[in-house]
Amino acid sequence: MSAQLSPPFNRYKHNVNICELDEDSLICVFQYLSLEDLGRLICVCKRFYRVINIHVYSKRSAYLLRTGHQRYRFSHVPGRDLHSDFSYRKRIRLFENWRYGRYNEKQFFYHQMLYFSQILLERRWLYMTHRGQLRAHERLVNNERVLNGKASWILGKSRDYDINWMEKNGDLFFAGRTDGSCFVYNCDSGFYRKQQLTEEPITSVDFDAKLFVCTTKSKSTSFWTGFNDINDVMLEKKQQLNEGYQTIKLSPSGANQLAAGKYSDREKKALKLIDVERSLTSTLNSPTRAVYQVMWKDSNTILTGNFDTTFRVIDTRTAQDESVWTDPYDASVYCFDYDGAYSVLCGMKYNFRVNLYDLRIPKRCIQMYFSSKKHSHYSPVYSIAADCSQLFLVTDHDLRVLNFDANNKEKKDYTYDLVNCLY
Incomplete structure (x- = not known):
């Protein structure tokens, strides 16, 4: 005789309303809900609004690529966000725009003659070289205008020798020109000093506190000590190495090391590490023929953009590549921008293209952005800078701004091609 099963015990005498849950x-x-469903629920009551914002939106957006709000950031990578008050939900929306290629594009400073500029981005300002000039343009909160086309101040004249590279630390600029001269400029006090450092074109410069470094493409790298004299800076040569580089960067931990990349090395030993105090040069085991840009991720890690179509992360303690990303279309990395967390944007050699990489995801390109082909079909991206909502890139003939926080955005998603065709 089979046993009869009793009906399940019902502990509730009535259906539980979701508002009664703890x-x-x-x-x-x-x-488990989608962003659209959460958007509707957040309007139901104050309790839902508080729970979703504090416990759902904040956790979902904390470690997002480009738009995350982690507490920990490297001090040598300053914050650039024009809008520092983005809500958690807004950050998720912005991340989706970066991820799926939704943005509006603006064009500034068109010039018919082919040459490229260097840019530096801050919370309120975009600094841009224009031939021999350094210009400061104010960033605008208005999403339709983005940038004030009229410079707030201009240093130098257009007929001066071109500025090849510039760096900014606090209020102080240090820049090198094609005639081998440099200038130091304080945008707060207004003092300006020009000094001849070498007879060769300066390809890259960097400075930290009282140490100033400049290099030429093939001949020399010189170290200078900066002495303050009544709001002025006098540079006195400290030492010189008889080897030049395309790109250099002082380490963020006391500037005791200099990462340097050569423009060309047949033996694929283009990446060097220089001990500043002892003037000793060592070769890092990152096999590449040319390094176009180098940057420190932290005191032990170097990022490089290379001629051989790769972006690399190198650990100086082991002198080995930690991770390598290869461009799917075999284009050189001319420049890149690191946000201090996980995101790297690489400016590529052809077609106005920018690649987005996530340092947590090895070997994969997350997304690509193609600026519109105005005036040229093949321009590289020569200089690049971004915050969590805007991407600035320099082409042969102008400056482009891709705004990911704008209305009526057109979707340009290349994820399908990357995942299904190239990998």
Whole structure:
């Protein structure tokens, strides 16, 4: 005789309304909902609004690529966000725009003659070289205008020798020109000093506190000590190495090391590490023929953009490549921008293209951005800078701004091609 099963015990005498759930239960339910559903629920009541914002939106957006709000950031990578008050939900929306290629494009400073500029981005300002001039343009909160086309101040004249590279630390600029001269400029006090450092074109410069470094493409790298004299800076040569580089960068931990990349090395030993105090040069085991830009991720890690179509992360403690990303279309990396967390944007050699990489995801390109082909079909991206909502890139003939926080954005998603065709 088979046993009869009793009906399941019902502990509730009535159906439970979602509003009667405790906070922990609400969090468990809400974490499975889509962004659209959460947007509707947040309007139901103040309790839902608080739970979703504090426990759902904040956790989802904390470690997002480009738009995350982690507490920890490297001090040598300053914040650039024009809008520092983005809500958690807004950050998720912005991330989706970066991820799926939704943005509006603006064009500034068109010039018919082919040459490229260097740019530096801050929270309120975009600094841009224009031939022999250094210009400061104010960034605008207005999403339609983005940038003030009229410079707030201009240093130098257009007929001066071109500025090849510039760096800014606090209020102080240090820049090198094609005639081998440099200048130091304080944008707060207004003092300006020009000094001849070498007879060769300066390809890259850097400075930290009282140490100033400049290099030429093939002949020399010189170290200078800066002495303050009544709001002025006098540079006195400290030492010189008889080897030149395309790009250099002082380490963020006391500037005791200099990462340097050669323009060409047949033996694929283009990346060097220089001990500043002892003037000793060592070769890092990152096999590449040319390094176009180098940057420190932290005191032990170097980032490089290379001629051989790769972006690399190198650990100086082991002198080995930690990770390598290769461009799917075999184009050189002319420049890159690091946000201090996980995101790297690489300016490529052809077609106005920018690649987005996530340092947590090895070997994969997350997304590509193609600026419109105005005036040229093949321009490289020569200089690049971005915050969490805007991307600035320099082409042969102008400056382009891709705004990911704008209305009526056109979707340009290349994820399908990357995942299904190239990998």
